[in-house]
Amino acid sequence: MRLKSATLLFIATSIICLSFMQGGKKKVIFFGDSITELGVKKGGYIDLLNNRINNNGQTNQFELLGAGIGGNKIYDLYLRLEKDVLNKAPNVVVIWVGVNDVWHKSMMGTGTDYDKFGLFYDAVVQKIQAKGAQVILVTPAVIGERYDQSNPQDGELNLYSNWIRKYAAEKNLALVDCRKLFLDYSAKNNPKQVDKGILTYDRVHLNDAGNQLVADAMWEAIK
Amino acid sequence: MRLKSATLLFIATSIICLSFMQGGKKKVIFFGDSITELGVKKGGYIDLLNNRINNNGQTNQFELLGAGIGGNKIYDLYLRLEKDVLNKAPNVVVIWVGVNDVWHKSMMGTGTDYDKFGLFYDAVVQKIQAKGAQVILVTPAVIGERYDQSNPQDGELNLYSNWIRKYAAEKNLALVDCRKLFLDYSAKNNPKQVDKGILTYDRVHLNDAGNQLVADAMWEAIK
Amino acid sequence: MRLKSATLLFIATSIICLSFMQGGKKKVIFFGDSITELGVKKGGYIDLLNNRINNNGQTNQFELLGAGIGGNKIYDLYLRLEKDVLNKAPNVVVIWVGVNDVWHKSMMGTGTDYDKFGLFYDAVVQKIQAKGAQVILVTPAVIGERYDQSNPQDGELNLYSNWIRKYAAEKNLALVDCRKLFLDYSAKNNPKQVDKGILTYDRVHLNDAGNQLVADAMWEAIK
Amino acid sequence: MRLKSATLLFIATSIICLSFMQGGKKKVIFFGDSITELGVKKGGYIDLLNNRINNNGQTNQFELLGAGIGGNKIYDLYLRLEKDVLNKAPNVVVIWVGVNDVWHKSMMGTGTDYDKFGLFYDAVVQKIQAKGAQVILVTPAVIGERYDQSNPQDGELNLYSNWIRKYAAEKNLALVDCRKLFLDYSAKNNPKQVDKGILTYDRVHLNDAGNQLVADAMWEAIK
Numbered sequence: 100m101r102l103k104s105a106t107l108l109f110i111a112t113s114i115i116c117l118s119f120m121q122g123g124k125k126k127v128i129f130f131g132d133s134i135t136e137l138g139v140k141k142g143g144y145i146d147l148l149n150n151r152i153n154n155n156g157q158t159n160q161f162e163l164l165g166a167g168i169g170g171n172k173i174y175d176l177y178l179r180l181e182k183d184v185l186n187k188a189p190n191v192v193v194i195w196v197g198v199n200d201v202w203h204k205s206m207m208g209t210g211t212d213y214d215k216f217g218l219f220y221d222a223v224v225q226k227i228q229a230k231g232a233q234v235i236l237v238t239p240a241v242i243g244e245r246y247d248q249s250n251p252q253d254g255e256l257n258l259y260s261n262w263i264r265k266y267a268a269e270k271n272l273a274l275v276d277c278r279k280l281f282l283d284y285s286a287k288n289n290p291k292q293v294d295k296g297i298l299t300y301d302r303v304h305l306n307d308a309g310n311q312l313v314a315d316a317m318w319e320a321i322k
Numbered sequence: 323m324r325l326k327s328a329t330l331l332f333i334a335t336s337i338i339c340l341s342f343m344q345g346g347k348k349k350v351i352f353f354g355d356s357i358t359e360l361g362v363k364k365g366g367y368i369d370l371l372n373n374r375i376n377n378n379g380q381t382n383q384f385e386l387l388g389a390g391i392g393g394n395k396i397y398d399l400y401l402r403l404e405k406d407v408l409n410k411a412p413n414v415v416v417i418w419v420g421v422n423d424v425w426h427k428s429m430m431g432t433g434t435d436y437d438k439f440g441l442f443y444d445a446v447v448q449k450i451q452a453k454g455a456q457v458i459l460v461t462p463a464v465i466g467e468r469y470d471q472s473n474p475q476d477g478e479l480n481l482y483s484n485w486i487r488k489y490a491a492e493k494n495l496a497l498v499d500c501r502k503l504f505l506d507y508s509a510k511n512n513p514k515q516v517d518k519g520i521l522t523y524d525r526v527h528l529n530d531a532g533n534q535l536v537a538d539a540m541w542e543a544i545k
Numbered sequence: 546m547r548l549k550s551a552t553l554l555f556i557a558t559s560i561i562c563l564s565f566m567q568g569g570k571k572k573v574i575f576f577g578d579s580i581t582e583l584g585v586k587k588g589g590y591i592d593l594l595n596n597r598i599n600n601n602g603q604t605n606q607f608e609l610l611g612a613g614i615g616g617n618k619i620y621d622l623y624l625r626l627e628k629d630v631l632n633k634a635p636n637v638v639v640i641w642v643g644v645n646d647v648w649h650k651s652m653m654g655t656g657t658d659y660d661k662f663g664l665f666y667d668a669v670v671q672k673i674q675a676k677g678a679q680v681i682l683v684t685p686a687v688i689g690e691r692y693d694q695s696n697p698q699d700g701e702l703n704l705y706s707n708w709i710r711k712y713a714a715e716k717n718l719a720l721v722d723c724r725k726l727f728l729d730y731s732a733k734n735n736p737k738q739v740d741k742g743i744l745t746y747d748r749v750h751l752n753d754a755g756n757q758l759v760a761d762a763m764w765e766a767i768k
Numbered sequence: 769m770r771l772k773s774a775t776l777l778f779i780a781t782s783i784i785c786l787s788f789m790q791g792g793k794k795k796v797i798f799f800g801d802s803i804t805e806l807g808v809k810k811g812g813y814i815d816l817l818n819n820r821i822n823n824n825g826q827t828n829q830f831e832l833l834g835a836g837i838g839g840n841k842i843y844d845l846y847l848r849l850e851k852d853v854l855n856k857a858p859n860v861v862v863i864w865v866g867v868n869d870v871w872h873k874s875m876m877g878t879g880t881d882y883d884k885f886g887l888f889y890d891a892v893v894q895k896i897q898a899k900g901a902q903v904i905l906v907t908p909a910v911i912g913e914r915y916d917q918s919n920p921q922d923g924e925l926n927l928y929s930n931w932i933r934k935y936a937a938e939k940n941l942a943l944v945d946c947r948k949l950f951l952d953y954s955a956k957n958n959p960k961q962v963d964k965g966i967l968t969y970d971r972v973h974l975n976d977a978g979n980q981l982v983a984d985a986m987w988e989a990i991k
Contacts, residue, residue: 204877426653
C-alpha cells in the first residue's frame with residue numbers, strides 16, 4: 100500500500116512538473132508584416148491578447164511573441180523563418196501575410212506572383228510543421244475599407260485569400276479569416292463606404308477597433 | 323395664291339428631302355480600345371449590329387462607324403478625339419474605355435490615375451456635347467471572368483465603373499453597363515468560375531457570346 | 546504744327562508708359578512638379594533667383610511665379626495649363642517635368658507612356674507659344690544620384706531627357722539640361738557613388754547645393 | 769601469384785573504366801530563364817557549344833545540359849534548384865538570371881526586390897557549392913540594345929549586374945559579364961542606336977550573332 104501511494108504520488112508530481120516545464124506555457128509566435136510589428140505595441144492586437152491572458156489569470160499558460168517586420172511578403176517570411184521563428188521553438192505559429200505581396204505590385208513593382216505565393220507559403224508551413232509546431236493561417240484583411248469590392252486591390256486580396264482558405268481546408272489547418280471578418284464588419288459599420296477609419300487608420304493598419312476585432316478572433320484560435 | 327402654295331410645297335418637300343439626306347441616317351461612332359477595334363470585324367459586335375439593322379430594313383436610318391484602337395486609354399481617346407470622331411460629325415458617340423486604364427498599371431506601369439481618368443473622361447464628353455452629338459457611356463466589362471471578385475483587376479474595374487455610373491447619372495447620359503451585364507451573365511453561366519471562355523476568349527476580348535451580348539445591349543441604347 | 550507736336554509727344558509718352566506697365570517686368574512662370582513647388586520656399590531655387598534679382602537691383606525687370614504641384618506629370622501640366630499659367634499672361638514659361646512620368650511607373654503604376662509624354666509635351670508647348678510666350682525646357686534631373694547609370698530609373702530618365710533635348714533642338718527652344726548638369730556634378734563630387742546627399746536630400750528633391758546649381762542654370766536661361 | 773596479379777589488373781582496369789565513365793565528362797548545367805531555354809535549340813548558344821565540343825573531338829570530356837525556363841527569376845531558380853540541378857549531380861553550374869527580376873517590375877508588378885535578389889542568389893550559390901559543384905555567374909545582358917543607357921531598364925540592369933560582379937569578386941567565382949560584352953558590342957556595331965536586331969531579335973532573346981557571342985564567352989569559362 101505504501102509503495103503504491105508513493106508511486107502514484109511520484110507519477111502525479113512528475114506529470115505536474117513536466118507540464119510546468121514543457122507544456123505549461125504555450126508559446127505562440129505571430130509571424131507577419133507591419134500589422135503584426137505594430138501588434139506588440141501598446142493597444143496592438145498582441146498587447147490586447149496579453150491583457151486578456153493577464154485578466155484571465157492565464158499568464159502561466161501562454162507566451163506570446165511578435166515576429167512582424169514592416170513590408171514583409173511571404174518570401175521574406177521564408178528567408179527569416181529559422182532565425183525569427185523556428186529557433187525560438189514555438190508551439191504555435193500564426194502566419195499573417197499577404198497585404199504586401201499584393202500591394203507591392205502597384206507600389207514598387209515587386210509584389211509576389213500568385214503561383215510563387217503558394218509555393219513559398221507551403222514551404223513555410225511545411226518547415227514549421229516539421230518542427231512539430233501548430234500552424235494557424237490568417238487571410239490578409241484589407242487595403243481600403245469599402246465593402247463594395249471597389250478598393251483597387253480587392254480582386255487580388257480575394258484571390259490570395261481564396262488560396263489561403265483552400266490550402267487551410269486541404270491541409271486541415273486552423274484559419275482566422277480576417278478578410279471576411281473585416282468585410283462583414285464594414286458592411287455593418289461603414290454606411291458611407293469610406294476607405295479608412297473603420298478598422299484601420301490608413302486603409303491597412305489597425306486602429307483600436309481593428310486591433311480589438313483581430314485580438315478577439317485570434318483568441319478563439321489560440322486559446 | 324398659286325405661287326404661294328407652290329412655294330410652300332417646295333419648302334415642305336425640301337425640308338423632307340434634306341431631313342432624309344442629312345438627318346435620315348443616325349451616324350453612330352463607337353469610340354474605344356481593342357475591343358471596339360475588333361468589333362468591326364466579321365462577327366464583332368458592330369458587325370452584328372449592322373446585320374440587325376440590315377435585317378430590320380433600317381439601313382437608311384443608321385450608319386455605324388468603329389473608332390477603336392488597341393491599347394487605348396481615356397487620354398488616347400482625348401488626344402485623337404477631333405481627328406477620329408468630331409471631324410466625322412457623328413450624331414451619337416459611344417465611349418467604351420477603361421480596361422487599359424486599369425490593366426496597364428500592372429502590365430506596363432502606365433495606367434491612368436483614378437482622378438485623371440475622370441478629368442479626361444469629362445473633357446472628352448464635353449467636347450462631344452459641344453458639337454451637339456449625343457453621348458452614350460459604357461463601363462469596362464472584365465479582365466478575367468470569375469464573378470466572385472477574385473480577378474486581379476476587379477477592385478479597380480469596379481472603382482472606375484462606379485465613377486462612370488455616377489457621372490452618367492449626374493450628367494443624365496445614357497449608360498450601357500457592360501460590367502454589370504458581364505458579371506450577371508457569369509454568375510448564371512460560369513459555375514466553375516473559369517476566368518475566360520464565357521464571354522471572352524482571353525479574359526478580355528469578346529467571343530461570339532460576348533459580341534452578341536454587347537450588340538444586344540448597344541442596340542437598346544442606340545435604336 | 547503745335548497740335549502735331551503735342552500729338553507726337555502724347556504718342557511717345559503713351560508708348561513709354563505702356564512699355565513700363567506691360568513690358569517692364571518680364572513675367573516668368575516656373576511650371577512643374579514638387580521640385581518647383583518647393584522652389585518658392587526660402588532657399589528654394591526660385592527664392593534664390595529672386596534674391597539674385599534683388600541684389601542686382603533688377604526687381605522692376607523680373608517677376609517670378611512658381612506653379613509647381615507635387616506629383617505632377619506632363620498631362621497634369623496639360624490639364625491645368627490655362628488656369629495656372631496662361632491666365633496669368635506670362636512672358637516666359639519654364640517647363641520642368643518628367644521625374645514623376647518615369648517614377649510613377651514603378652511607384653504606383655501610373656507613369657506616362659513614352660509616346661504620350663511627347664504628345665502632351667508638344668501640346669503644352671504649342672498652347673504656350675500660341676499665347677506669345679517664350680518656352681524654356683528643362684530635363685528631369687535625377688532619381689538617385691549615382692553617376693554610373695545604376696539608379697533604377699536612369700534608363701528612362703535618359704530616354705525622356707533625350708526626347709526633350711531633341712525636341713528643343715528641332716523647335717529651336719531654350720534648354721536647361723538639368724540631367725546633364727546633375728550627372729556631371731555627381732561625377733566630380735560623388736566619389737563614393739552615394740545615391741542622395743549631393744544635390745538632393747532624398748534622391749529627388751533639391752538640397753542647398755542643388756537649389757544653387759539649378760538657380761544658376763535657370764538664371765542663364767531667363768536673364 | 770598469378771591470381772594476385774590478375775586481381776590487381778582487374779582492379780586497375782576497373783578504376784580506369786569507372787573514371788572514364790563517371791569522371792571523364794565534365795557535366796555543365798546552364799541554369800536560367802528563356803534565354804537559356806532557347807539556348808538548347810538548334811543554333812542556340814548551348815547548341816553552338818556542343819558543336820564546338822564535337823568539332824574539337826571533346827565529346828567524351830563535356831556533357832552540357834540546359835535547365836532554362838521562360839520567365840524565371842532568381843527565386844524560381846531557388847525553388848527548382850534541387851529538382852532541376854542538384855539531383856543531376858553537375859560538376860559546373862552556370863547561373864544566368866536577372867532579366868526577369870528587373871523586367872517583371874514594369875511588365876507585371878512582380879519583379880524581385882534588389883535586396884531579395886541578393887539573398888536568393890547567395891542561397892542558390894551556397895547550395896550548389898555545398899554539393900561540391902563549381903559555380904559560374906553571368907550578368908543579365910540587355911533589355912533593349914541601345915548602348916547610350918537610354919533603354920528603360922538600363923539603370924536596374926546595371927544595378928543588379930553590379931551586385932553580381934561584386935559578389936563574384938568577393939566569393940572568387942568565375943564570371944561571364946554578358947552585360948558588358950553586349951554593351952561593348954553594341955557600341956561598336958550599333959551606330960544607329962537601334963534597340964533590337966544587333967545581338968537580339970526582340971530586345972532580349974538572342975539572334976545568331978548573340979548566340980555566337982555568348983557561346984564564345986561561355987566556352988572560355990567552361991573549357
